[in-house]
Amino acid sequence: MIRVAFMGTPSFAVPPLLALLASRHEVAAVFTQPDRPSGRGMRSAPGPAKAAALAAGVPVYQFERLRSREGYNVLRDARPDLCVTAAFGQILSPRLLSVPPLGTLNVHASLLPKYRGPAPVAWCVASGEAESGATIMWTDSGVDTGDIALSRAVAIGPLETAGALEARLSELGASLLIEALDLLERGELPRVPQDKARATRHPTLSRGDGAIDWKRPAREIARRVRGFNPWPVASATWKGAPIKIWLAAESAEPSAGAPGEVLRSDAGGLRVACGEGSIEVLELQAPNARRLPAAEFLRGKPIPVGERFEVT
Numbered sequence: 068m069i070r071v072a073f074m075g076t077p078s079f080a081v082p083p084l085l086a087l088l089a090s091r092h093e094v095a096a097v098f099t100q101p102d103r104p105s106g107r108g109m110r111s112a113p114g115p116a117k118a119a120a121l122a123a124g125v126p127v128y129q130f131e132r133l134r135s136r137e138g139y140n141v142l143r144d145a146r147p148d149l150c151v152t153a154a155f156g157q158i159l160s161p162r163l164l165s166v167p168p169l170g171t172l173n174v175h176a177s178l179l180p181k182y183r184g185p186a187p188v189a190w191c192v193a194s195g196e197a198e199s200g201a202t203i204m205w206t207d208s209g210v211d212t213g214d215i216a217l218s219r220a221v222a223i224g225p226l227e228t229a230g231a232l233e234a235r236l237s238e239l240g241a242s243l244l245i246e247a248l249d250l251l252e253r254g255e256l257p258r259v260p261q262d263k264a265r266a267t268r269h270p271t272l273s274r275g276d277g278a279i280d281w282k283r284p285a286r287e288i289a290r291r292v293r294g295f296n297p298w299p300v301a302s303a304t305w306k307g308a309p310i311k312i313w314l315a316a317e318s319a320e321p322s323a324g325a326p327g328e329v330l331r332s333d334a335g336g337l338r339v340a341c342g343e344g345s346i347e348v349l350e351l352q353a354p355n356a357r358r359l360p361a362a363e364f365l366r367g368k369p370i371p372v373g374e375r376f377e378v379t
């Protein structure tokens with residue numbers, strides 16, 4: 068049995084945490100980011116990993132900076148054999164990494180060394196990759212640069228969003244994590260250095276990344292719509308109003324319109340011209356309204372053929 072200090076905050080961290088709790092290994096403590104305001108009332112609420120830990124009766128600790136003296140002391144006093152991180156949101160200092168004698172493992176949602184960084188799933192989908200996967204990595208002082216312990220690939224569905232893929236990768240990562248701990252206990256967990264020449268890294272997502280540039284090719288726009296769902300969500304502007312576009316696909320029909328021009332708007336859906344080709348808008352949302360399939364949206368808020376979404 069391995070005594071683990073778990074570090075994670077959002078929903079991605081929950082399946083790995085639950086897998087540890089259900090295993091024969093011991094979760095000594097859970098560290099998460101401090102509670103943040105959320106929802107329309109902006110009330111402070113616990114993150115998903117904290118809620119799961121409290122429900123299981125595991126001690127939870129929250130620090131703005133775990134590397135602070137107090138954070139270090141709490142981690143040291145928990146006496147973990149191993150630390151496990153999953154979307155924790157803080158970089159561990161060498162001093163923190165020195166606490167667990169067995170080291171620190173990270174559950175990462177990409178096939179490292181590709182897609183290092185804080186938003187691997189979103190950028191993987193937005194970049195049009197055919198597959199992704201989960202990696203169990205030995206954490207070092209870099210950002211997603213440590214040796215690879217285990218990894219497994221999965222195919223990305225043709226209309227799969229980043230949110231749906233991340234949920235799948237979280238479950239896959241949870242399964243790999245337990246496999247890794249069992250191998251570690253037997254002294255058989257691999258350490259394979261990453262190939263630096265194959266490494267890729269993308270920036271942190273910002274709200275502005277969701278703005279659709281209709282001059283881009285249709286294939287690229289459709290990928291970004293799926294990659295930025297559920298956040299920051301792709302958006303377009305029509306008659307001065309922001310419209311969220313939750314799901315889209317590249318159209319097989321020929322396009323002769325200007326970028327942003329509505330080519331079809333009827334019970335069959337909404338098709339919009341792009342810099343190259345056109346996209347089928349499948350789900351969209353007006354301000355202060357529900358997210359709807361395109362045909363249903365158009366019944367309540369028609370967008371006539373020939374109109375154009377704003378092009379910057």
